[in-house]
Amino acid sequence: MTGKDEQAQDAGGAPEAIGAAGAEVRPGTDRDAVGGAVPRWVVRPSDADGCAAVLGAAARAGLAVVPRGAGTKIGWGAPPRRCDAVLDLSALTGVDHAAGDLVVEAGAGTPLEELAAVLAKTGQRLPVDRVVPGSTVGGVVATGLSGPGRMLYGPVRDLIIGMTVAGPDGAASRSGGRVVKNVAGYDLGKLHTGAFGTLGVITSVTFRLRPIPPARIVVSAEAPDPPRARELVSSVLKSHTAPTAIEVDRPGGGRISVQVLLEGPEDGIRARAQEVSDLFSDAVASPDLPVGWGTLPGGPGDTLLKLTTPPARAAEVMEALADAAPDGGPLPVRGSAGSGVLYSALPSAAAPDGAVRAVSALRARLGNATGGHGSLTVLDAAPPVHAAGLDPWGEVPGLPLMRSVKQNLDPDGVLSPGRFAGGI
Amino acid sequence: MQERPTRERSPDDRLSALVPRLRRICGDDGVLTDPSRRRTYESDGLTYHAEVPGVVALPTTAEQVAEVVGLCAAEGVPFVPRGAGTGLSAGALPRADGVLVTTSRMRRIVEVDPDNECAVVQPGVANLDITRAAAPYGYYYAPDPSSQQVCSVGGNIAENSGGAHCLKYGFTVNHVLGLQIATPQGELVRLGGKAPEAPGYDLIGAFIGSEGTLGIATEATVRLVRSPQKVTTLLAAFAGMDAGGQAVSSVIAEGVLPAAVEMMDALSIEAAEAAVACDYPEGAGAVLIVELDGPAADVDADAAAVRRLCERAGAFEIREASGAAERARIWKGRKSAFAAVGRISPAYIVQDGVVPRTALGEVLGDIARLSAESGIRVANVFHAGDGNLHPLVLFDDAEPGAGERAAEVSGAILDLCIRHGGSITGEHGVGVDKACSMPRMFAPQDLEAMDRFRRAFDPAGVANPEKLLPTPRLCGEVPGVRRDVHPLVAQGRAEQF
Numbered sequence: 040m041t042g043k044d045e046q047a048q049d050a051g052g053a054p055e056a057i058g059a060a061g062a063e064v065r066p067g068t069d070r071d072a073v074g075g076a077v078p079r080w081v082v083r084p085s086d087a088d089g090c091a092a093v094l095g096a097a098a099r100a101g102l103a104v105v106p107r108g109a110g111t112k113i114g115w116g117a118p119p120r121r122c123d124a125v126l127d128l129s130a131l132t133g134v135d136h137a138a139g140d141l142v143v144e145a146g147a148g149t150p151l152e153e154l155a156a157v158l159a160k161t162g163q164r165l166p167v168d169r170v171v172p173g174s175t176v177g178g179v180v181a182t183g184l185s186g187p188g189r190m191l192y193g194p195v196r197d198l199i200i201g202m203t204v205a206g207p208d209g210a211a212s213r214s215g216g217r218v219v220k221n222v223a224g225y226d227l228g229k230l231h232t233g234a235f236g237t238l239g240v241i242t243s244v245t246f247r248l249r250p251i252p253p254a255r256i257v258v259s260a261e262a263p264d265p266p267r268a269r270e271l272v273s274s275v276l277k278s279h280t281a282p283t284a285i286e287v288d289r290p291g292g293g294r295i296s297v298q299v300l301l302e303g304p305e306d307g308i309r310a311r312a313q314e315v316s317d318l319f320s321d322a323v324a325s326p327d328l329p330v331g332w333g334t335l336p337g338g339p340g341d342t343l344l345k346l347t348t349p350p351a352r353a354a355e356v357m358e359a360l361a362d363a364a365p366d367g368g369p370l371p372v373r374g375s376a377g378s379g380v381l382y383s384a385l386p387s388a389a390a391p392d393g394a395v396r397a398v399s400a401l402r403a404r405l406g407n408a409t410g411g412h413g414s415l416t417v418l419d420a421a422p423p424v425h426a427a428g429l430d431p432w433g434e435v436p437g438l439p440l441m442r443s444v445k446q447n448l449d450p451d452g453v454l455s456p457g458r459f460a461g462g463i
Numbered sequence: 464m465q466e467r468p469t470r471e472r473s474p475d476d477r478l479s480a481l482v483p484r485l486r487r488i489c490g491d492d493g494v495l496t497d498p499s500r501r502r503t504y505e506s507d508g509l510t511y512h513a514e515v516p517g518v519v520a521l522p523t524t525a526e527q528v529a530e531v532v533g534l535c536a537a538e539g540v541p542f543v544p545r546g547a548g549t550g551l552s553a554g555a556l557p558r559a560d561g562v563l564v565t566t567s568r569m570r571r572i573v574e575v576d577p578d579n580e581c582a583v584v585q586p587g588v589a590n591l592d593i594t595r596a597a598a599p600y601g602y603y604y605a606p607d608p609s610s611q612q613v614c615s616v617g618g619n620i621a622e623n624s625g626g627a628h629c630l631k632y633g634f635t636v637n638h639v640l641g642l643q644i645a646t647p648q649g650e651l652v653r654l655g656g657k658a659p660e661a662p663g664y665d666l667i668g669a670f671i672g673s674e675g676t677l678g679i680a681t682e683a684t685v686r687l688v689r690s691p692q693k694v695t696t697l698l699a700a701f702a703g704m705d706a707g708g709q710a711v712s713s714v715i716a717e718g719v720l721p722a723a724v725e726m727m728d729a730l731s732i733e734a735a736e737a738a739v740a741c742d743y744p745e746g747a748g749a750v751l752i753v754e755l756d757g758p759a760a761d762v763d764a765d766a767a768a769v770r771r772l773c774e775r776a777g778a779f780e781i782r783e784a785s786g787a788a789e790r791a792r793i794w795k796g797r798k799s800a801f802a803a804v805g806r807i808s809p810a811y812i813v814q815d816g817v818v819p820r821t822a823l824g825e826v827l828g829d830i831a832r833l834s835a836e837s838g839i840r841v842a843n844v845f846h847a848g849d850g851n852l853h854p855l856v857l858f859d860d861a862e863p864g865a866g867e868r869a870a871e872v873s874g875a876i877l878d879l880c881i882r883h884g885g886s887i888t889g890e891h892g893v894g895v896d897k898a899c900s901m902p903r904m905f906a907p908q909d910l911e912a913m914d915r916f917r918r919a920f921d922p923a924g925v926a927n928p929e930k931l932l933p934t935p936r937l938c939g940e941v942p943g944v945r946r947d948v949h950p951l952v953a954q955g956r957a958e959q960f
Binding site: 068101137139140141142162182185189193194196197205206210211212213214216217218219220221222223224225226227229230232233234238249250251252253272278279281282290303304306307308311345347348349350351368378379380409410412413414416422432433435437438439441443444446447448459460 | 720765820
């Protein structure tokens with residue numbers, strides 16, 4: 040790793056072109072580290088064109104670049120093999136809201152909160168949950184991070200209708216458009232969503248929007264164990280109540296809170312809430328979202344897990360987590376039981392090799408629990424856990440095709456090298 | 464008079480050498496070489512473009528598809544995937560020097576899994592058959608392209624098909640959880656499955672809508688949607704298109720999300736009345752159809768709002784249907800529109816463009832001006848909720864120069880769409896028909912990025928070549944012209960709207 044003095048020296052000797060088109064350049068510090076790798080420079084272009092120009096210059100200098108929004112999820116994924124420069128996208132803000140069309144284009148560096156405030160002025164919203172506070176548009180899209188609303192609105196990729204991306208050669212390209220219905224050309228926005236900046240740097244995203252529903256009710260009930268929780272979830276799925284989300288929350292190994300979010304016209308929502316309450320016993324209905332709604336379990340330094348499963352196997356997955364801690368204790372579970380996406384966390388107190396073993400053991404059990412359909416991804420882990428041999432992505436089907444896509448879009452491997460599945 | 468583009472390409476020896484090997488893979492009855500049988504595959508739903516395929520392969524398993532494709536890749540022979548052949552952009556236009564790979568014999572519904580709200584199907588399964596299989600469990604398959612009785616899931620995946628109800632429910636891409644594909648290099652790859660959000664690149668999302676240029680879907684795991692508790696369909700008649708458009712805008716602004724919002728102008732209403740006597744309100748210059756579905760109480764609340772907003776916009780008659788038979792009566796005129804236009808005009812071009820919904824009024828005015836200036840009649844039928852226009856450009860192909868003028872009007876309509884920030888195709892796809900129009904919508908570096916992505920899947924360039932992206936050989940051809948109703952509609956096997 041580069042020492043402090045050397046960094047300062049390197050910053051002075053930064054390739055001139057890296058500050059292309061007026062981008063700010065400063066030396067990287069420990070606070071800019073990505074998975075433990077301290078970048079030599081942090082480059083902050085002032086707009087999308089500047090971003091493309093910086094990438095072109097970096098490519099000519101043979102530098103590896105890792106894009107960053109607000110940095111709230113910069114530790115996610117595998118540590119990069121190389122990180123010469125962090126590309127700070129915080130200046131790529133700007134919101135172009137076509138309210139009458141229920142469409143918005145937002146710069147990658149726009150915080151979701153800021154976007155929401157603009158949209159709310161006309162009674163609209165982007166139904167993407169703010170799972171990690173402070174996230175930017177680009178960060179949420181690059182990590183493909185969806186929340187409880189994935190059940191009704193689909194994952195974040197379903198709301199994207201257009202995207203502009205700066206390629207590693209400095210060429211900006213666009214796919215999709217500004218209309219909700221469009222089948223012209225490849226939908227490359229889907230490809231970049233969740234690609235962790237390994238195929239291009241997202242500079243702006245165009246989304247389809249929804250009106251803010253007039254009313255909201257959350258119906259919650261407690262289940263003593265995973266099978267009962269699954270029964271409750273299943274009964275709501277089979278009802279005609281059209282929930283926006285069905286979540287579960289189990290902080291420890293005990294009771295499970297099952298939470299159903301209903302949204303819609305005032306006239307209809309009470310009847311729907313009553314119907315859900317009737318399916319449960321001892322249900323509580325509230326206009327307020329429960330504490331922790333849509334956020335990730337665990338705390339700072341924990342090893343954060345994302346588990347996917349066919350929804351009907353959610354109980355088995357919850358049971359597998361009930362004794363999956365390195366000490367044999369329960370792990371917390373929160374997530375979209377109605378859709379088949381659950382999150383958990385290994386405590387930061389666990390020894391790095393213990394955490395790695397716990398992940399491997401859980402993957403093996405998950406195969407049985409989900410009939411081979413599920414997956415376990417480690418979203419976030421401390422550098423020592425990675426160093427202990429963690430495979431954050433696990434086995435990913437289709438990897439040869441993915442490598443081929445990477446090879447064709449980033450032939451020199453300069454974009455976030457090593458952060459993605461299979462070392463991509 | 465317009466001439467059909469003729470294709471100067473003769474089958475070469477490589478193709479003849481391939482036949483015995485294809486027979487070993489697909490069996491004797493799975494390979495068609497007889498000219499008269501091959502000829503039945505010469506076009507898809509856009510019959511203007513035609514070319515008799517060199518060989519037709521009819522595999523029955525995923526492994527056979529992969530072997531056929533792998534053989535093509537190894538020998539450098541192009542292949543063209545085909546589902547039911549209902550596409551409207553000549554995406555399944557065969558090649559005389561290539562193999563047409565048809566999935567029509569892969570028609571098995573492998574599994575309906577209501578507990579996981581999904582079904583596993585082979586690519587040749589007809590769209591509507593999934594809904595039929597899921598109905599006993601109270602579920603259905605949401606994407607509903609107008610040819611859903613016959614169009615195949617594999618074709619829907621290739622085209623990212625939508626349907627009248629995609630305003631609320633989205634397109635095929637929003638309803639596929641998993642795919643098995645045969646890559647253009649002949650490998651079978653599984654992507655996703657019954658669990659959502661599979662790790663890795665979203666190759667499913669990029670594959671859907673790739674028009675057969677990235678390989679062939681050999682199996683799909685599709686989402687099933689809970690059947691709605693209530694469906695209400697409203698028909699509102701207005702004096703003119705402006706008032707109808709105003710009603711649509713205010714419905715959307717109110718926060719109502721209908722399952723479908725369809726609109727027809729006076730000329731298309733006239734054609735529909737002549738063809739199927741749909742009995743729409745007399746004197747209507749525009750008819751709006753709004754369908755609402757969901758929990759009964761929500762639907763009732765929304766229906767009341769839509770009624771009020773239509774009245775405020777000047778609707779002079781509103782009809783409401785809650786039963787299936789009444790609903791079918793309302794939809795009858797709309798669903799017959801394309802075929803009906805064939806009766807009031809010797810020839811016509813179906814255009815498929817998209818504009819931002821707020822630009823609809825202005826664009827319709829511009830289309831009317833284009834029509835008046837050129838003397839070419841244009842009937843407007845469209846999915847008003849999402850701004851997807853289907854102008855029907857009418858002309859008499861016996862009249863000298865009329866075809867060219869119609870093609871000009873049709874092209875000018877696309878220009879209008881692009882100028883308003885829209886798209887050159889909302890649902891019919893690019894195929895051959897609009898490959899040359901892609902540079903009007905995308906910059907060279909956009910197309911370059913798409914081409915790089917394509918080559919990641921198909922380095923040999925054998926998968927449906929010359930489709931989707933522009934190639935020099937094709938440019939200059941006029942957009943597709945139809946002289947009669949779609950062959951499947953004529954046979955009563957499909958609706959088109």
